[in-house]
Structures are given as structure tokens and as C-alpha cells.
Amino acid sequence: MTSLPIYATTGQKIWHYTFRVIVGLILFFLIAPIIIIIPLSFNAESFFTFTPEMLALDPAGYSLRHYRDFFTNPDWIRPLQNSLIIAPFATVLSVSLGTLAAIGLSQSHVPYRRAIMAILISPMIVPLIISATGMFFFYSQMGLWMENTLGFSRSFTGYVKVILAHAALGIPFVIITVTATLVGFDHSLTRAAANMGATPTQTFFKVQMPLILPGVVSGGLFAFITSFDEVVVVLFVGAAAQKTLPWQMFTGLREQISPTILAAATVLVAISIVLLATVEMLRRRSERLRGLSPN
Amino acid sequence: MAEQMMAADGRTLKSSLNRALRRQKLRALLLITPLLLFILITFVVPIGQMLFRSVENQIVGDTIPRTVEALADWDAATDPVPDEDVFRAFAADMMVAVEERIHTRLGSRLNYETAGISSQFRRSGRDVEDMGEELTAQFTALDPAWQDPATWVALMADPDWIADSATAQTEPAFIISDAARDALPRTADIYADFARVTQVINTDSPTEEQPWNVVYIALYQDLIANPAPQIAGAPDGLLGAAGAAVAGFVAPDMRAAFVDSDAGWGSTATWQTIQTYSPAYTSSYFLNSVDLKQTPDGIEIAPENQQIYVKLFIRTLIMSLTIMVSCILLGYPVAWMLANLPSRQANLMLILVLLPFWTSLLVRTSAWKVLLQQQGVINDLLVWVGLVGDESRLTMINNATGTIIAMTHILLPFMILPLYSVMKTIPPSYLRAAKSLGATNWTAFWRVYFPQSVPGIGAGSILVFILSIGYYITPEIVGGTSGIFISNRIAYHISSSLNWGLAAALGTILLAVVLALYWAYDRIVGIDNVKLGG
Numbered sequence: 001m002t003s004l005p006i007y008a009t010t011g012q013k014i015w016h017y018t019f020r021v022i023v024g025l026i027l028f029f030l031i032a033p034i035i036i037i038i039p040l041s042f043n044a045e046s047f048f049t050f051t052p053e054m055l056a057l058d059p060a061g062y063s064l065r066h067y068r069d070f071f072t073n074p075d076w077i078r079p080l081q082n083s084l085i086i087a088p089f090a091t092v093l094s095v096s097l098g099t100l101a102a103i104g105l106s107q108s109h110v111p112y113r114r115a116i117m118a119i120l121i122s123p124m125i126v127p128l129i130i131s132a133t134g135m136f137f138f139y140s141q142m143g144l145w146m147e148n149t150l151g152f153s154r155s156f157t158g159y160v161k162v163i164l165a166h167a168a169l170g171i172p173f174v175i176i177t178v179t180a181t182l183v184g185f186d187h188s189l190t191r192a193a194a195n196m197g198a199t200p201t202q203t204f205f206k207v208q209m210p211l212i213l214p215g216v217v218s219g220g221l222f223a224f225i226t227s228f229d230e231v232v233v234v235l236f237v238g239a240a241a242q243k244t245l246p247w248q249m250f251t252g253l254r255e256q257i258s259p260t261i262l263a264a265a266t267v268l269v270a271i272s273i274v275l276l277a278t279v280e281m282l283r284r285r286s287e288r289l290r291g292l293s294p295n
Numbered sequence: 296m297a298e299q300m301m302a303a304d305g306r307t308l309k310s311s312l313n314r315a316l317r318r319q320k321l322r323a324l325l326l327i328t329p330l331l332l333f334i335l336i337t338f339v340v341p342i343g344q345m346l347f348r349s350v351e352n353q354i355v356g357d358t359i360p361r362t363v364e365a366l367a368d369w370d371a372a373t374d375p376v377p378d379e380d381v382f383r384a385f386a387a388d389m390m391v392a393v394e395e396r397i398h399t400r401l402g403s404r405l406n407y408e409t410a411g412i413s414s415q416f417r418r419s420g421r422d423v424e425d426m427g428e429e430l431t432a433q434f435t436a437l438d439p440a441w442q443d444p445a446t447w448v449a450l451m452a453d454p455d456w457i458a459d460s461a462t463a464q465t466e467p468a469f470i471i472s473d474a475a476r477d478a479l480p481r482t483a484d485i486y487a488d489f490a491r492v493t494q495v496i497n498t499d500s501p502t503e504e505q506p507w508n509v510v511y512i513a514l515y516q517d518l519i520a521n522p523a524p525q526i527a528g529a530p531d532g533l534l535g536a537a538g539a540a541v542a543g544f545v546a547p548d549m550r551a552a553f554v555d556s557d558a559g560w561g562s563t564a565t566w567q568t569i570q571t572y573s574p575a576y577t578s579s580y581f582l583n584s585v586d587l588k589q590t591p592d593g594i595e596i597a598p599e600n601q602q603i604y605v606k607l608f609i610r611t612l613i614m615s616l617t618i619m620v621s622c623i624l625l626g627y628p629v630a631w632m633l634a635n636l637p638s639r640q641a642n643l644m645l646i647l648v649l650l651p652f653w654t655s656l657l658v659r660t661s662a663w664k665v666l667l668q669q670q671g672v673i674n675d676l677l678v679w680v681g682l683v684g685d686e687s688r689l690t691m692i693n694n695a696t697g698t699i700i701a702m703t704h705i706l707l708p709f710m711i712l713p714l715y716s717v718m719k720t721i722p723p724s725y726l727r728a729a730k731s732l733g734a735t736n737w738t739a740f741w742r743v744y745f746p747q748s749v750p751g752i753g754a755g756s757i758l759v760f761i762l763s764i765g766y767y768i769t770p771e772i773v774g775g776t777s778g779i780f781i782s783n784r785i786a787y788h789i790s791s792s793l794n795w796g797l798a799a800a801l802g803t804i805l806l807a808v809v810l811a812l813y814w815a816y817d818r819i820v821g822i823d824n825v826k827l828g829g
Contacts, residue, residue: 020632034654036666048671100326100330101326101330101331107322107326109316111320118817120330120331125810129785130805130809133789134338134342134343164337167337231657232786236786250768253660272655273653275653
């Protein structure tokens with residue numbers, strides 16, 4: 001496929017290049033919408049299209065006004081803060097519980113392994129709208145109980161509800177990535193450690209954890225992005241005080257569309273590039289550590 | 296017989312090994328349990344509760360229990376409007392419900408089945424307090440003691456309660472005496488509700504409040520049935536005199552009072568609705584979600600202008616299939632190219648696939664909203680090139696086209712990644728072998744390569760289909776009215792129309808479809824083999 005053999009016929013040559021053009025167009029379809037919002041977010045006007053000044057590359061056509069709005073307007077700052085409060089807590093919760101369970105699941109004799117796995121993966125499979133509907137009923141009762149019986153403040157309860165809901169949604173990703181890392185884990189290493197007198201805790205932290213860490217971290221990143229990007233469940237479970245960044249973008253898109261959304265979107269694209277790079281790096285490191293890849 | 300093998304501690308080897316195995320299983324379960332409990336509580340229970348809500352209908356029986364009981368043997372065929380007994384029971388139930396402020400909730404519930412009932416409940420809720428005051432006036436005229444709360448407490452209260460409330464700092468919860476229950480069953484029943492509402496909701500004391508008019512109606516009914524009730528400790532002669540006089544009273548006409556308050560109470564349909572929906576569990580939400588309707592005469596098809604859900608389910612399926620097919624068509628060439636490029640170039644190309652996968656869903660949706668608008672980039676470009684006139688710009692958003700384009704873009708990586716992981720395992724030598732045996736390019740691809748890539752297509756298709764069938768955000772933003780899915784309707788019933796039972800029923804149907812597909816996916820691919828990001 002890389003290069004055409006010298007005996008290729010004209011028809012084959014034409015097909016070879018047409019095919020490349022087709023694939024190129026599909027990739028363009030995948031990437032272009034994401035790329036195009038970046039220059040648009042520097043628009044000096046409140047338009048969603050390129051102004052003549054922008055097309056003429058006139059510096060006057062570009063400005064940072066939408067970014068200024070994004071970083072100063074409380075309508076955007078507050079949701080950004082909320083997202084940065086909710087996502088890390090949800091991540092910590094799903095990573096700690098998820099890693100333990102993944103280690104349990106990777107043992108050789110686990111009764112009902114298939115059924116347990118199905119339950120743990122279910123938050124990823126059940127459509128978000130159904131999760132949100134179910135959680136809406138359950139968490140509003142739970143919130144009332146926490147406020148009335150336990151005496152917590154309304155805002156604290158609100159955060160707890162959203163964090164628990166998001167942690168549940170992030171868990172399948174942690175389970176999947178960590179179990180995948182554990183598949184290649186050599187159990188004779190833990191036996192060797194035990195043989196040399198290490199306690200189970202020592203073995204876990206000194207031998208097992210460093211080896212599966214890349215999987216844990218990338219599972220954590222998945223859980224983080226799940227919470228950071230989630231809007232359906234938070235719409236149903238959260239109150240206005242827990243409005244997150246995606247929620248604000250969603251209402252913005254539905255009601256009054258302001259170009260600040262494009263600035264927010266660009267910031268999020270930058271974040272996803274960083275996350276993607278991290279996950280990719282971790283994956284390679286993990287493969288190298290486990291000797292799955294020659295380099 | 297051979298001697299059994301022994302372990303170092305003196306047990307047989309077999310039991311020693313079994314013990315080790317049990318311990319290992321236990322340790323694995325201990326590690327899994329916290330998460331399993333967490334998921335069960337935060338996720339599985341809420342979903343189960345939602346499923347339950349789709350059949351639950353306690354609200355009718357809980358709010359108007361007396362009416363439900365009185366209506367049980369009403370037959371609309373012989374008697375178009377229920378008799379006075381039903382209306383008296385209904386007046387009592389409404390009085391309690393109004394005081395507890397739950398009558399409007401029942402009104403909204405029944406309004407899902409018969410439009411207009413909600414306003415009937417609201418209107419009569421305001422009037423019910425004054426209904427039957429003529430009867431109360433007749434009792435008071437007979438003996439002013441009937442207007443005194445103390446008379447009622449003396450008649451109704453349990454002697455222990457009277458003793459307790461005399462000494463206690465705060466009044467204990469009211470207890471009806473058994474004697475009152477035996478002698479005046481209806482009165483005791485409604486008075487108990489009156490005392491509870493007075494204490495709990497109005498934080499008042501029954502010793503200081505005159506009972507509702509409906510209590511007098513119950514007393515009237517009890518006295519008509521038994522003119523000489525005996526209650527030990529009742530004020531002398533009071534009950535006897537009343538029992539002798541009630542026969543001469545002008546009977547309360549609650550039916551007239553209700554019809555006067557709202558003519559709807561005189562219609563057969565209203566009462567049929569209440570009767571049909573009085574059981575504690577109902578299939579009506581499920582029937583409604585497939586455009587059927589439960590009527591007193593059995594299950595019928597909903598009127599034409601209300602048939603929306605079957606259409607919406609079909610549209611959701613067709614659009615999900617369209618998106619799935621577009622994803623196959625667009626994903627296959629890319630996956631093929633990825634699988635056949637040298638690994639360095641393939642990795643670079645993979646990043647182009649993974650970047651959209653990692654980008655926020657809302658970013659991608661907003662990008663399409665911006666691109667597809669009539670004044671958006673694509674239309675500008677088409678006008679500039681001259682393909683489209685400035686006045687005939689294409690409508691690509693707020694319709695099905697917008698949803699399909701945006702969702703194909705969003706779900707494409709979910710097709711490419713499983714396809715790629717399957718194609719990577721197909722040895723390129725097979726194609727070469729086919730060609731050297733004389734196959735044309737097409738035959739070699741279609742007969743040799745394609746069949747081997749089918750598992751990848753299957754995996755990707757089910758994944759894309761499962762994801763798209765439950766999508767909410769993207770159709771909501773770019774779908775307008777003709778491009779929305781069943782999930783948007785569910786969200787509408789949760790947050791706007793507040794018909795939660797219907798939302799739960801629609802959700803249950805959707806969940807059943809998704810779980811069936813999930814089961815198929817597990818069969819074909821295995822859930823353990825889900826790969827994220829290559």
C-alpha cells in the first residue's frame with residue numbers, strides 16, 4: 001500500500017491516488033470542524049463566520065475579546081470553577097475504587113466474574129439520558145434526606161450528588177484501562193516479592209503499583225474527561241449552583257449563542273490535546289515497561 | 296488403598312488447596328465489593344427505581360382512598376354519574392388533600408389521561424371547604440355545643456390521649472377512641488384525618504379547632520344509619536337528640552355542590568378516568584408510550600393527532616441506522632489505510648482520529664452549529680464558490696440533516712477504532728495470494744479481505760448504534776423539531792411536562808433495546824475487549 005509496484009497499470013495508479021484523496025477528505029471531515037473554531041474564536045466581531053477583515057489577514061479583524069469575556073465574566077468563571085471542583089473529586093473516587101476492583105477482578109479465581117463485570121461496565125452502556133432520568137429521581141430524594149436528616153447545606157449536598165453521579169459514570173473507563181494493563185502483568189513478580197519477605201501492602205505499593213500506574217493514570221484521565229465533559233446527568237441531578245462548563249455551553253448553544261462559546265471550545269480543545277498526548281505517552285511507556293514493544 | 300497426600304500442617308493436601316483457593320476467592324471479592332456496592336447504590340438502584348416508576352400509580356389510591364373504595368362498584372353503563380355516597384366520600388378526600396396541598400398533583404396525574412381534569416381539581420379545591428355548610432348550620436342550630444371543638448374531642452378522643460395531653464408539655468399525636476370507631480365509623484375515620492392535619496400541617500390543636508364540614512356530613516351519614524349510637528363518656532343526650540333530629544334535616548347534596556363548582560364533575564368521563572386509574576399499578580404509561588390508550592372499554596389506539604411515540608421510536612431507529620451506515624462508509628477506508636500504512640505514518644494518522652475522540656462533545660457540537668448555520672462558514676463558502684445563490688442558502692441545521700451530519704462526525708472514531716484493531720490482524724499476504732492466483736483487485740478484496748473484516752464492522756456498528764440511539768445533547772442542539780430522538784422526548788417529560796411516569800416508561804423501552812444490543816455485542820465481541828483509544 002505504501003508505494004505502487006512498478007508494474008502497476010494506469011487504472012491501478014488512478015485508483016491508488018483517488019483512494020488517498022478519499023481518505024484525505026474523510027480525515028478532513030474529522031478534523032476540520034475542530035480546527036476551524038480556533039481562528040473563529042479570535043474574531044473581533046460577534047459573528048460566527050469569517051469577516052472580510054479576517055480573510056484579508058488584517059490584524060484589526062482579530063482580537064482576544066471573547067477570551068477576555070471567558071476569563072472575566074462570572075457566567076463563565078463560575079461554571080469553570082465548578083467543573084474544576086467536581087471533576088477531580090469524581091476522578092479520585094472512581095480511580096481508587098476502580099483500581100482496587102480491577103485488581104480483584106484480575107485474580108485467577110473470581111466467582112461470577114462475568115456478571116460483576118457487566119454491572120461495573122453498565123454506566124458506560126446505559127444511554128446517558130436513562131442514567132440521568134434514574135438518577136434524577138433517586139438523587140433528589142437522597143438530597144432531601146441529606147439536607148433534612150443529616151443537616152448538610154443545600155450547596156454541599158448539590159456537589160455531593162453530582163460528584164457521586166460522575167464517579168459512577170467514570171468507573172467503567174478505569175476498570176477497562178486498569179484490567180487491560182493487568183492482563184500483561186506477570187504474577188510471578190508478586191510471588192517473588194512475597195518470597196523475599198515483602199508484606200502484601202509492600203508488594204502492592206513497591207511492585208504492582210509502579211507497573212500498573214500508567215494504566216491507572218490513563219483510566220483516571222478518562223474518568224476526568226468523562227466528568228469534565230458530561231452535561232446530561234449534571235443537567236438533571238445538579239442545581240443552578242453546580243452549573244458546569246459544558247452545561248453553560250449547552251444553555252449558551254440552545255438559547256443565546258455568544259462567540260464566547262468558541263473561546264471556551266478552543267480552551268477545551270487545548271486541554272484535550274494535552275490529555276491525548278499524556279495518554280499516548282503513558283500507553284507507550286506502559287508497553288515498554290511490560291516489554292510488549294521492542295523499543 | 297493409597298494413603299492420602301498430606302500437607303505440612305497435617306491436613307490432607309486436597310483440603311489445604313481448597314482452603315487456599317477459598318481464601319483467594321474471598322480476597323478477590325473483598326477487593327471488588329466496595330466498588331460493586333458503590334455502583335449498585337449510585338447507579339443500579341436509581342435505574343431500578345426508574346423502572347418501577349413506569350408502572351407505579353399509588354397516587355390515586357393514596358390521595359382519594361375513600362372515593363376509590365366507593366367507586367369500586369359503580370357501573371357507568373347503568374348509572375352515568377356516581378351517586379351521592381361517592382360524592383360525599385370525594386368531598387372528604389378532597390378536604391384532606393387540599394389541606395395537605397396534594398390535590399393539584401393528583402389533578403396533573405389524571406390530566407395525562409383526560410385533558411381538563413387538572414383545572415377541575417384546582418377549582419373545586421378552592422370551593423370544597425365551604426361545601427356542606429348548610430348541614431353544619433343545622434347541627435349548630437339544634438345544639439350550639441356541636442360548634443365547640445371540646446364536644447368533638449370528648450366524643451372522639453381516646454381517654455388515654457386526653458389524660459396524656461393534660462400532663463404533657465406538647466400535645467401527643469391524636470388517638471381516636473375505639474368506642475367512637477364502633478359507634479360512628481365514618482365520623483371517626485374523617486375526624487382522625489382532621490386531627491392529624493390540624494396537628495401536623497397547621498401545627499394547631501384539635502381541642503381548639505372546629506371540624507371541617509365534611510366531618511358533619513360523616514356524622515349525618517352515621518346517624519342516619521344508626522340513630523342511637525352509644526359512646527361512653529359522651530355529653531349527655533347530645534348524640535341522642537341529634538340522632539332523633541337528623542331524619543328531619545335537609546340532606547346535604549354534595550353532587551350538586553361539586554357540579555356547581557365545576558360542571559366536569561357531572562360528566563361520566565371524569566369518573567371513568569378516576570375509576571380506570573385507581574389501581575396501585577398501571578400499564579397506562581407503557582400503553583401511552585406506544586400510542587395506545589387505556590379506556591373504560593379496553594385498550595384503544597390514541598387519537599391520530601396524539602400518535603407521536605411510535606413515529607419517534609421509528610425515526611430514532613432509522614436515523615441511528617443512517618448514522619451507523621455513514622460511519623461504516625466513512626470509517627472503512629480510513630481504517631484500511633491505517634492498517635496498511637507503515638507504523639510511523641499510521642501512528643500520525645491515528646492521532647487525527649483520536650483528537651476528535653478526545654475533544655469535548657460540546658465543542659464538536661458547537662463547531663457544527665457554527666458551520667451549518669445559514670450564515671455559517673459552509674453556506675458562505677458555497678455562496679462564494681457560486682454553487683448556491685445568496686438568497687437560497689441551504690438549511691442544514693435544526694433538521695434531520697444537521698443531526699445526521701453532526702452525529703456521524705461525533706461517532707466516527709467509535710467505528711474506526713474497532714475496525715482498525717480487526718484489520719491490523721488480517722495478514723496482507725492473503726490479498727497478495729488471492730491476486731497471484733488470478734483474482735482481480737475487486738474479487739480479492741470482496742472474497743478474501745472483506746469477510747475477514749466483518750467482525751470489526753459488526754463491533755463498530757453495534758457500538759455506534761448503541762451510542763446513537765440514546766443520544767440527547769447533539770439532537771437537542773442541531774436537531775430542531777424534525778431531527779430529535781426519543782431521548783429528547785424523555786428529557787422533555789422530565790423537565791417540562793413533569794409526566795415522570797411516561798418518561799420512565801419511554802426510558803424503560805429504550806433501555807430494553809439497548810440492553811438487547813449490548814447482549815449481542817457481548818456475544819460477538821466480548822465486553823472485555825472494548826478498546827479505548829487504540
